[in-house]
Amino acid sequence: MSVRPAWEMRESGAGVTSWFDVRLSFTDGARVDLLAVLSDTALSIEDVRAEPPLSLDDLAVVAEWIEEPLSEVCGNRLGAGGGTGRDGPARRARPAWPRGAEGRLLAAQEYRAAQQEGVDPVLAVMDATGHSRREALRLIAGARDAGLLAPRHIRR
Structure with a gap:
């Protein structure tokens, strides 16, 4: 090495x-x-x-x-x-992020706050959780499924 x-x-x-x-x-x-x-x-x-x-x-x-x-x-x-x-080196410091319903609720709050500020909501959830993009999207999808966020596509 x-x-x-x-x-x-x-x-x-x-x-x-x-x-x-x-x-x-x-x-x-x-x-x-x-x-x-x-x-x-x-x-x-x-x-x-x-x-x-x-x-x-x-x-x-x-x-x-x-x-x-x-x-x-x-x-x-x-x-x-x-x-x-x-x-060895410290791993990237990640804030403690709750699992389950509480974590989905906090992710939804971060998502909506970022939308109101006009910034990328997925990046805001990534920053708040310390998770990768894929994990942040999974958390956002869970918040949508729980009814905490509006559906991605409105059905006609």
């Missing part, structure tokens, strides 16, 4: 954003190349390319594969907000 700093951008008052090229090479010849982005104390993966392609299960754990090497390269920037110590 190799981790190389790719580039870094400093913004006035906004901190530093750093990009890292990460390559995982396996003994069977498989290879995963990715671009990881560290902004303040949040770590995200921007691009993943794998040969052969990764299964969904493997893609879900790729962050765990790169945790330790990235923490060595990034130093204490990853642990500044989460206090991870020796265990």
